[in-house]
Amino acid sequence: MVNYSLNSEQRDEVPNTYGFFVSPNELETEESVKASVARRREQKWLDMFARWSSFIESRFDEVKRRCRKARRREQKWLDMFARWSAFIESRFDKVKTRCRKGIPPSVRGQGWYHLSAAKYRHENADRNCPTGSVFNLYLTQTPTLNVLEDIKKDLARSFPDHEMFRDNGCGQESLFDVLKAYAVHDPAVGYCQAQAPIAAILLMHLPPEQAFWVFVQINEEYVKGYFSDGLMAVKEDALATELLIQRVSQRGYRLLRKLDVDPILYTLDWYMTLFSRTYRAPQLFRIWDMFFCEGVKVLFRLALVILRETLDVGPPDIVTKAHKCDNAMDLIALIKQTAKSLPFDVLLIKMDKLPLTDIDLAQACGQARQQLNSDLNTTNNRKTSSRAQAKKHK
Template sequence: MSDDDSDRDDSIDSEQMKTDRYGFQGGSQLENCSDDTVVGRVGMRRERKWVSMTNDLKSWKRWMRWRHKKVIERCRKGIPSSVRGKAWQFLSGSYEIQKKHEGEFDKLLSQKVDESVMRDIKKDIGRAFPYHEMFSKNGGPGQRELLRILQAYSVHNPSIGYCQAMAPIGALLLMHMTTEDAFWCFVTVCEKYLSGFFSPGLEAIQLEGQVFYALLQRHAPAVREHLDKLNIEPLMFMTEWYMCAFARTLPWSLVLRVWDLLFIENVKIIHKVAIATIKLTFDSKEKLDSSSSMHDTLRRLKNLPAEIFVNNALLREANDISITDKDLEREYKAIQNSETTIN
């Protein structure tokens, strides 16, 4: 090999090992997305506001009681990266839960874990985000800390133990906070925001899939008709979207914005993003016609077109979709009534 070839290879290796601002090697989780991170004076001003709000639990409770709408408004604008971890802890309630359970994390880690559960966890921790600098090295610090979170949770909630989709969620949280902080935030995510999603049998995911299709009928009837015509069930493509709250699906800057909203909207934001994804992916008759088979349609949904991420189109579309708590209650009740009638 010539010196020129060697130089070229070194250049390629160097390019592949570059780490982006989120810690992903060789570029972000997905490319072709506009990063709308606010910098300069506006960014610094927003950061100061969040630092003030999350200064202590007393300040935070005062904000949530008297200026809750302002907190929601600031979440919608995006939480500054420097305070995102602490903000998520306050928004989720995990900060207060952790204070009430001091020492509990270490106690959980000291308990014996089922061998099959540990085997599954160890098998998955390297797969969560293999190109992120924290988790790319087998047995490295990031993987070890992720193992501790998942191990502790399997003891904390033995009825669930461990589910494959948990690893990306634990890893995402670990990117923004210490291991113990991430564990308690993980607990609140699994038991409050994604409640039932990891239970054996995936009953909760099946229910959310039915709700998703009902909402899709209202917001994108042509696409819903297309999916029905091809006998495409929601679980054929939306399982990872919901179980990982899009952490494995979207460009990373969008993942973080969705999670900023998850802590104020709960599952509503997942439904909104899912519907927006469908609408933008099939936003014309030509695109529907070009996906005339089950295979073509599912391939398009599993390899989302880059243009739907440009200029924050996906998030803007999601925020324009109106879904209320009453809407969800009505759909849950309708599904329950239909199942009762069938039985």
């Protein structure tokens, strides 16, 4: 079983702002950035206090602006939630811009709840439910026994370095409830191990019932088919990624083909866990902000930028090392290592500038689907032919 932890190498005793246990050195680094910003803000206030009479008499608007600044971004989102339908219908570009800047932590959960349309699905489902809560109704039902056992095995493995899920933390019971409810909701899928970290991250931001409905939307609207038997949807997106690399980086594509790298080997972990094993808070949450707003193309864009940076246009030492690899596994390891080491803000900028349109993505996915179906038909025909020949020889 895989340990889905953002920092699986060590479990130190110092929780950071996001609830993850990190080493004291990591915490000091994180806090030093925040401290520099805080000191700058404090100095502005101290300067203002030194000239208080002047500010109050002639620059009161500046005082008011500084008082409001801490809550301004949150208030913008709250105002947007209050007029959500209007924003989605006529001002979606404004929503997208705000998501790319990052949803404020205090309203991030509600942002995901609205962006995913989970709020409306939740309300509609409960409106037609005789007990008033579909989620609570699911909790009274029991999926197949092996599903429950699989879920229980993974509870302790899901973010053991987070205070909610560490050592029978309060989040483990909620995580069990969300995963169990989904297994009842969609018995054909049941439970897949890669679902646990996704549900856990939702629970870091939302109460269990709302987290469940966002989880439903992820499974059924964003990455539909990712957790089904055969993983055909993931294989399709992996192949589409390879086809898109050919468009955005011929040099990178040639190297991948030269070493015969199967795209599923580097995309499976990224896509099935929505990059939750590659990035940690707050970077991961920023990715999810965009994902809930813009959809699965965010995963493609991020994957393509990582590949392009590693194999073609990134830091010269990394690109050189990539082209010196003489086997697929070494190259895959380098790609995954580079994903974690590239400056995150640079990745976001390059994602936005990547020469990739929605039409390009749709065409690549369609081409990948046709190719996989063709390969599947060929395989089935061979099996049928082999069975027929075996019977003939008998």
